[in-house]
Amino acid sequence: NYTITNKGAAFTITQAPLTIAVHPKSKQYSDPLPAFTGSITGIKNGDNLTLSFSTTATLLSNVGSYPISFGITDPNGKLGNYSWDATIKNTLTVTQEDARTTWSGLLFYSTASTSTSTANVTLQATIQDITAVASDPAYDPYPGDIRTSVVQFVSRDPSNYGALLCQATLTLLNPSDSKTAIASCSWTASIGNADAVPYTIGTVIAGNYLRDNQTDDMVLTVAKPLIGFTTGGGFLVNQASGGSYAGDAGLKTNFGFNAKVNKSGSNLQGSVNIIIRKGGRVYQIKSNAISSLTEQLATSGTGGTAQFASKANLTDITNPLAPISLGGNLNFQMTINDQGEPGTSDLVTFQLMSADGTTLLFSSNWSGTKTVEQVLGGGNVQVR
Ligand SMILES: [Ca+2]
Ligand SMILES: [Ca+2]
Numbered sequence: 001n002y003t004i005t006n007k008g009a010a011f012t013i014t015q016a017p018l019t020i021a022v023h024p025k026s027k028q029y030s031d032p033l034p035a036f037t038g039s040i041t042g043i044k045n046g047d048n049l050t051l052s053f054s055t056t057a058t059l060l061s062n063v064g065s066y067p068i069s070f071g072i073t074d075p076n077g078k079l080g081n082y083s084w085d086a087t088i089k090n091t092l093t094v095t096q097e098d099a100r101t102t103w104s105g106l107l108f109y110s111t112a113s114t115s116t117s118t119a120n121v122t123l124q125a126t127i128q129d130i131t132a133v134a135s136d137p138a139y140d141p142y143p144g145d146i147r148t149s150v151v152q153f154v155s156r157d158p159s160n161y162g163a164l165l166c167q168a169t170l171t172l173l174n175p176s177d178s179k180t181a182i183a184s185c186s187w188t189a190s191i192g193n194a195d196a197v198p199y200t201i202g203t204v205i206a207g208n209y210l211r212d213n214q215t216d217d218m219v220l221t222v223a224k225p226l227i228g229f230t231t232g233g234g235f236l237v238n239q240a241s242g243g244s245y246a247g248d249a250g251l252k253t254n255f256g257f258n259a260k261v262n263k264s265g266s267n268l269q270g271s272v273n274i275i276i277r278k279g280g281r282v283y284q285i286k287s288n289a290i291s292s293l294t295e296q297l298a299t300s301g302t303g304g305t306a307q308f309a310s311k312a313n314l315t316d317i318t319n320p321l322a323p324i325s326l327g328g329n330l331n332f333q334m335t336i337n338d339q340g341e342p343g344t345s346d347l348v349t350f351q352l353m354s355a356d357g358t359t360l361l362f363s364s365n366w367s368g369t370k371t372v373e374q375v376l377g378g379g380n381v382q383v384r
Contacts, residue, residue: 050073109121
């Protein structure tokens, strides 16, 4: 209310200033717009002025920044008594939606011949919008289009950490379902003079989606088709892993290995790379000093069994750029039961004991008294 005393002089009623704030907000790609909020102060006489908000973003807007603008709702026509800064805005940040990846390619490749050092490898994973993974804590019921993700396969080997192997092409698994795609691309692996090389490969999802987690890493082995040689690569899904570094049930233990007796029959050569996940940590068993290798080829068909023993190191590689040594000169044993191709029936055991042989550090599948064979979750082993 204005008290006006007319004394015959000119007078002015100035507009009352409003102070307006629009609050910043964020949401994930493909999730609903959040409730916008702000504040308005300087209202006189209880006038019924309230803020409304608008943005150019929609549920399916790409990752990025969008303006949040305001308007003033004035049902009683009082706005003429006020002034305010109409340019005030704030920002709606659209962040990346959660995605999940599952390796769906092969994990073992041979070069074309013993004299060929390269292999053309298809790297392939199934990529899912979180809406396709109902059991996941990050689940939401608002799907996006997984084809707006960018999927790269990268090296996780320390010597080449993070290097791009290839960028995938995405194809929907089912053309009517935008939540799940197959990501694949081809990469030429060059193993040089080695008989076999295990590559640790990560899947990095970017674009409108985000996933970059070591638990998704896979070990893919490329080997020359040598005779007198045992090699393989793939993973076990932990069922009853044992020892003080037992892998968590349901998670994957990845492996790649190769071993052979050289031509003189004396000098064993080879390597082992095993990746274990336990309690949010990642551990690696690595060996390159094989002390024993025996092979029994199957009397008919392909395949056979092999046993091998070596000294090994155990390392916490949760931060792969700052590995923590947990011991060397440990006693590693492995058995391979090659049931032929394509490897879906192959069985393996891995067991790591302390250097003095008294403490079980890791068993791939512990019966309560010993490490027992387990069928591969994926991959292939070969005894030749
Ligand atoms: Ca979400
Ligand atoms: Ca969503």
